Amino acid sequence: MLKQTEGSHAVAEAVALCRPQVICAYPITPQTHIVEGLGEMVKAGELVNCEYINVESEFAAMSVAIGASAAGARTYTATSSQGLLFMAEAVYNAAGLGLPIVMTIGNRAIGAPINIWNDHSDSMSMRDAGWIQLYAETNQEALDLHIQAFRLAEELVCPVMVCMDGFILTHAYERVDMPTQRQVDAFLPPYVPRQVLDPSDPVSIGALVGPEAFTEVRYLSHHKQLRALGLIPELAAEFKKTFGRESGGLIRTYRSEDAETIVVALGSLNGTVQEVVDAMRESGSRIGSVSICSFRPFPLAVLREALRSAKRVVVLEKCLAVGLGGIVSDGVRKSLSGIQLNGYTVIAGLGGRAITRASLTRLFEDAERDELEQVTFLDLNADVVSHELERESRTRRTGPTAEAILRRIGTVASQIG
Amino acid sequence: MDTQIKFYQTGTFTVGNRLLTEEQRTVQADMHRTNSLNSGHRACQGCGEALGARYAIDAAMRATGNQLIAVNATGCLEVFSTPYPETSWQIPWIHSLFGNAAAVATGVAAAQRVLGRTDVRVIAQGGDGGTTDIGFGCLSGMFERNDDVLYICYDNEAYMNTGVQRSSATPPTARTATTPAVGTAPGNVFGTGKNVPLIAMAHRIPYVATASVANLRDLEQKVTHAMEIHGARYIHIFVPCPLGWGSAPEDTILIARLAIECGLFPLFEAHDGKVTSRTPIRRQVPVTEYLNKQKRFAHLFGKTPDTARIDQMQRMADQNIADFGLLQ
Numbered sequence: 001m002l003k004q005t006e007g008s009h010a011v012a013e014a015v016a017l018c019r020p021q022v023i024c025a026y027p028i029t030p031q032t033h034i035v036e037g038l039g040e041m042v043k044a045g046e047l048v049n050c051e052y053i054n055v056e057s058e059f060a061a062m063s064v065a066i067g068a069s070a071a072g073a074r075t076y077t078a079t080s081s082q083g084l085l086f087m088a089e090a091v092y093n094a095a096g097l098g099l100p101i102v103m104t105i106g107n108r109a110i111g112a113p114i115n116i117w118n119d120h121s122d123s124m125s126m127r128d129a130g131w132i133q134l135y136a137e138t139n140q141e142a143l144d145l146h147i148q149a150f151r152l153a154e155e156l157v158c159p160v161m162v163c164m165d166g167f168i169l170t171h172a173y174e175r176v177d178m179p180t181q182r183q184v185d186a187f188l189p190p191y192v193p194r195q196v197l198d199p200s201d202p203v204s205i206g207a208l209v210g211p212e213a214f215t216e217v218r219y220l221s222h223h224k225q226l227r228a229l230g231l232i233p234e235l236a237a238e239f240k241k242t243f244g245r246e247s248g249g250l251i252r253t254y255r256s257e258d259a260e261t262i263v264v265a266l267g268s269l270n271g272t273v274q275e276v277v278d279a280m281r282e283s284g285s286r287i288g289s290v291s292i293c294s295f296r297p298f299p300l301a302v303l304r305e306a307l308r309s310a311k312r313v314v315v316l317e318k319c320l321a322v323g324l325g326g327i328v329s330d331g332v333r334k335s336l337s338g339i340q341l342n343g344y345t346v347i348a349g350l351g352g353r354a355i356t357r358a359s360l361t362r363l364f365e366d367a368e369r370d371e372l373e374q375v376t377f378l379d380l381n382a383d384v385v386s387h388e389l390e391r392e393s394r395t396r397r398t399g400p401t402a403e404a405i406l407r408r409i410g411t412v413a414s415q416i417g
Numbered sequence: 418m419d420t421q422i423k424f425y426q427t428g429t430f431t432v433g434n435r436l437l438t439e440e441q442r443t444v445q446a447d448m449h450r451t452n453s454l455n456s457g458h459r460a461c462q463g464c465g466e467a468l469g470a471r472y473a474i475d476a477a478m479r480a481t482g483n484q485l486i487a488v489n490a491t492g493c494l495e496v497f498s499t500p501y502p503e504t505s506w507q508i509p510w511i512h513s514l515f516g517n518a519a520a521v522a523t524g525v526a527a528a529q530r531v532l533g534r535t536d537v538r539v540i541a542q543g544g545d546g547g548t549t550d551i552g553f554g555c556l557s558g559m560f561e562r563n564d565d566v567l568y569i570c571y572d573n574e575a576y577m578n579t580g581v582q583r584s585s586a587t588p589p590t591a592r593t594a595t596t597p598a599v600g601t602a603p604g605n606v607f608g609t610g611k612n613v614p615l616i617a618m619a620h621r622i623p624y625v626a627t628a629s630v631a632n633l634r635d636l637e638q639k640v641t642h643a644m645e646i647h648g649a650r651y652i653h654i655f656v657p658c659p660l661g662w663g664s665a666p667e668d669t670i671l672i673a674r675l676a677i678e679c680g681l682f683p684l685f686e687a688h689d690g691k692v693t694s695r696t697p698i699r700r701q702v703p704v705t706e707y708l709n710k711q712k713r714f715a716h717l718f719g720k721t722p723d724t725a726r727i728d729q730m731q732r733m734a735d736q737n738i739a740d741f742g743l744l745q
Binding site (some may be wrong): 021022024039049050051053054055057059060063064065066067068069070071072073075089090093097197198199201202203204205207208209321 | 489537
């Protein structure tokens, strides 16, 4: 059914259609509307046979999810930013125990400085926690990915994060095609656990594992993700059959077949990238793009296939590996091992900095001329940076950096391009 | 307790099972006890925690018709019970993290409700570190939501698994690896620490109790009673640690009993935030009798005894006796 709705509510409805049995809720912007929506459905009796638990922290949210999942219930939660970091220990634990929890990340920056707006620093910080990570391009894809995520998680007994850009997707009202309960039921069978806490068949879960077996247990986590490389496209194909539209998969290419310059990005940014690609194609550029949907497992082989004929690759990253540059770039370059082409890392959109078509056009034109640095910060205000560095070289007691910069910049409104 | 038991074996203050009717006998005296924490585990000699857990879980098993799931915080109990490929647990058991046992138990209980297994009950258990310190947030959350979980804290008054460091349950003056017995104020400082049973009561949860391995019949009855109640319940069990306390393994029960009899560890029950019963002290002993059997307090009893600090400990014991009305 077509409807105009907020991204978060679309996701909440999709999650409800997946018949979750335990939902742990803790508020954090910009994810909050999702758990609010689910809470309303449970309270109103629209989502039945579901325990909705208001917990006291994100650490508790993931811990309750661990208990519920280990006891055989289909379990869901959502978080963002600091919340994901606060639950970090339990995030790793859920994956280590092999519990198929599904969690939405409303992607948001990590402080300090505190910032509620979008980038990918939060989910990227958990990229090696053993969870599958899927990044949604649109609200439609965000809701579709949740339906696929439960199926994927439960087949592999591996937790899945569905990452959707905070505000840009979570708070945007868009038209979405909401599937019917019957469609979802046909795609997603009831959860049958591999391991369960059951008095009639007692098991110990979570024992101490020493050097004699730890590597094998870890390898099997890796192996699960390698299996996911096959399963993710299979599920996307099956999803298309049932629901009649393309969503998910490992990567999606856009006008990249004959492209000399290929832009790689994750999430909602791809919409803007594709518009710029179209415009530049019209003026004769051979440019295309690749959207990575599955960041974990990282699709090395298909990415290599998509990029191998290009002359250069520009990786647009909404996160920063401080002291190195890009996180996504690492994987992209690994996929290109042995292939000679120019690779550029561009850090863009940190803390919600708008990524405009004008900026991207300039950036891609520079890339086409190979006039980019190895690591570029899109729209970095060089004046602000050099002024602050100069101030620090003059005085010892400069006070807090972020506040000094804000004082110099003045009002926020003037910075939105 | 409902049944007043009046026959005591001379000198021991314990009641022989043979003097009682079968229904009054301990769970451990029952040939059909479940041995939920089975023999062969790796606890130290004289471990109070192993003893307390064995009695508590077997009692809970009997009370629930063996429909029990246990969640364990990281700590001694977790480590010594599951040296895989061996496990001592004869019940479904999960260990997740140090600080989240209460929350994991909430999740397990929620799953039982939603799966229609209302007969299956849930226990969370941890040491004092996992309960009063790192797990305190999750514990308080579980309490205030009144989740259907019995949380048992085995209190040995420090982080024993990591090598005897101070926790918020460590008593004043006690030597630990992080409160060494050196300087002018040796050991843990006065005026610190928290009383989690009282904090639990402040949540107005249906049932809070303290128990001790010195009074195993009482411990079993409290666990049994707790399993008759739904909602959040808390039992705080005093479990001496010979390794961490520097006491003789064979003195575990004796030391636990002296802690009760000197007044430092009051035994009581509370329903809905109000104290409803307390175990009277029949003969108060001075705190020195309790303290001088443990090396963690040895600095109080040097060539010149530290009477000021001993007196301060005595005042703490006297205050407990007054607060709970233990001398009757």
